[in-house]
Amino acid sequence: MYVHIPVRSATLLFTFALLSDAADWCYESSVPACVYDVAHWAEHYQHCGGKSQSPINIDTNSINVNTSLHNFVFEGYDEILSDVHMVNNGHTVQVLLNGKNLSVRGGGLDGEYVADQFHLHWGNETAPGSEHQLNNIQLPMELHIVHHKASYGNIEGALTKPDGLAVLGFWIDVGKRNTNYDEIVNELQEITHKDENTTIPILKMADLLPANCELQNYYRYHGSLTTPKCQEVVIWTIFETKINLSQEQINRFFTTLMTGNIRLTNIFRPVQSVNSRSVQYSQGQTLLLKGTIALFTCALTCFIMMAF
Ligand SMILES: [Zn+2]
Numbered sequence: 001m002y003v004h005i006p007v008r009s010a011t012l013l014f015t016f017a018l019l020s021d022a023a024d025w026c027y028e029s030s031v032p033a034c035v036y037d038v039a040h041w042a043e044h045y046q047h048c049g050g051k052s053q054s055p056i057n058i059d060t061n062s063i064n065v066n067t068s069l070h071n072f073v074f075e076g077y078d079e080i081l082s083d084v085h086m087v088n089n090g091h092t093v094q095v096l097l098n099g100k101n102l103s104v105r106g107g108g109l110d111g112e113y114v115a116d117q118f119h120l121h122w123g124n125e126t127a128p129g130s131e132h133q134l135n136n137i138q139l140p141m142e143l144h145i146v147h148h149k150a151s152y153g154n155i156e157g158a159l160t161k162p163d164g165l166a167v168l169g170f171w172i173d174v175g176k177r178n179t180n181y182d183e184i185v186n187e188l189q190e191i192t193h194k195d196e197n198t199t200i201p202i203l204k205m206a207d208l209l210p211a212n213c214e215l216q217n218y219y220r221y222h223g224s225l226t227t228p229k230c231q232e233v234v235i236w237t238i239f240e241t242k243i244n245l246s247q248e249q250i251n252r253f254f255t256t257l258m259t260g261n262i263r264l265t266n267i268f269r270p271v272q273s274v275n276s277r278s279v280q281y282s283q284g285q286t287l288l289l290k291g292t293i294a295l296f297t298c299a300l301t302c303f304i305m306m307a308f
Helices: 012-024 038-044 179-191 247-256 291-307
Strands: 063-066 072-075 081-088 093-096 103-106 113-122 141-149 165-174 197-203 218-223 234-245 279-282
Touching: 081 179, 093 179, 113 165, 113 247, 165 247, 179 197, 179 247, 234 247
Parallel strands: 063 279, 165 234
Antiparallel strands: 072 103, 081 093, 081 197, 093 113, 103 113, 113 141, 141 165, 218 234, 218 279
8 A cells, every 4th residue: 555645734854754755665676766675675664574564465264254344334435526636656556535525434443534545556467466465366456545544633643553544455356347447547648657647537436346235245454554664553454345447457557657767567565474463354245145145135235225
């Protein structure tokens, strides 16, 4: 995940530190002006060497069902947002949601978490690039929606608290063309270079995600930002149901975007040791109602929701 902190709210000193940090880390040492590639983050960013780092491999043989992980409540995700900013920050493509009144609660979270941004991770033509793995398998891409705890005021304040951030993660697999991503994919050509930004005229977050009734099954653990400074302040949720994009749509990310004079590829951190942490699994429908019954229930719920 990548955290954007609004510069206008920071002190001059803090701003300098952030800008300097943003310029000197990268995933691969081939990136221009890179000082610390992913293998060397911990030498400069102390938290990156911690015991509760992200991403991790999710081993479904080692998860613990937690019946207190109820469904999420999404606020504003169904609203049509206008003029949403999207930027190539040199590490990923990021869509800014701060000020758009999106939040989540429920889902085993303590209180409300306000959305700040979402961004993606990807690989290259021949290799996948999700951050979290599922039974040691890497998926083609991963979407992260970053939220801060409302009671901490803003993301800067939340970055010092163990439960400061809630990040919703979605694996992206190859499937049919997903027309709900057309605007994002088409706008990538406007932000080919680092620090370029563009505006998406209309965006509805719910359209980018699996149907609400497919979000009951998810994995939960406590971890970190997956980019420097790697603070261990993230309540991670990785949803079981994947988003599908076509191969052509996926290709557009790593064939369009650049950082310096090279293409923006392989922008993921390798999985980190789980150590003593446990990964929890929500008590979703597929556990209670296997196979077609669960699918039927979900389809029926969606149908009812659409009808009203
Ligand atoms: Zn991320």
